[in-house]
Amino acid sequence: MAHPGPAERPDCAHPGPAPHEPLLRAPTYLVAELTKLIRRESAGALPCADAAGRMRGPAVLVLACVAAEGPMSQRQVSERLRMDPADVVSLVDVLEERGYVERHRDPADRRRYRLDVTEDGRLFLARRREAGLRLNQRLFAPLTPEEMEQFTDMIVRVLAHHDPRFTEHGPSETGPEDAA
């Protein structure tokens, strides 16, 4: 075929450039597209350290959480990361199998585990973090460092407005209702 252009649209010469205008300014659409871009660019760019290719986003998140906040229970992980407790189970399974965390029963409350990061876990996390920095540089190359700062600040502010996890000083009493 000669060209894949629209047959009967003389005013639209180019085959597939930009998505339609109204969407181009819809923040939720843009965030969704950005997420898809991140997914595409992340593929293969981050160490997964697993023949089966596990150790993806959520698993790394759990590992980072335990590494940063010290020994904690699975319940606490699920609260910090706002993940479903049911999903944390299998993620910790993977981490434990890889030797990145260890499950010990908490003697104070034997219902819960005490998750401990291993040295291997910290090593993996360090490698992953470095790869993440390179990825970010590539991903957000068009933004100046100041803009990058503004960008993350704005997201944190939006998140904090709806989610007490992102407030500076712990869960506050003010919520989304204030400005709604």
Added chain:
Amino acid sequence: MAHPGPAERPDCAHPGPAPHEPLLRAPTYLVAELTKLIRRESAGALPCADAAGRMRGPAVLVLACVAAEGPMSQRQVSERLRMDPADVVSLVDVLEERGYVERHRDPADRRRYRLDVTEDGRLFLARRREAGLRLNQRLFAPLTPEEMEQFTDMIVRVLAHHDPRFTEHGPSETGPEDAA
């Protein structure tokens, strides 16, 4: 009051409002959290116009695309929205079933369809768009209009750097490699 706030634990150093610092500044993590927030806030806030609850994100996207850029083929839709052609099929099925678009064979090339939006389709889109605006106001309440503008601009710039669909004047020859 159903705040899923972290449980107060006297034996834990700081019972833990905010996720750990390194993550708090990682843009890709923040974007992922923002996406989850959008999902949560969107639930029930947008008209789905379907007993089965279809007409979700992707279907509306396809409808908006056809509505904004005029009659086009499914292949063109998949290119504009960077969706898998296989997924466009079932989305158009839903839209057709709802009476929002019509499939006509393109007389110029009978292999492809010519998708046309119906009046019902435009009506639904208008309602949906209005609900979307209200949702955005609630979602991004902490940002000033200027910041909102900067925010969307920055995302578009980042997207354009990796994806020719988002360049102003159609697919250009310059790509991510230029500044990488």
Added chain:
DNA sequence: TATTGTTATACTCTATAACTATA
């Protein structure tokens, strides 16, 4: 285009076991 199937993620529901509080 269409069909079929796979995978990742997020969420729902239920079950079991261990804890807490109280009579």
Added chain:
DNA sequence: TATAGTTATAGAGTATAACAATA
């Protein structure tokens, strides 16, 4: 003790979205 209520984990199952293989 006994009883009831709560919490931590586990497991099965569902829904959406992205994607691969093939007709």
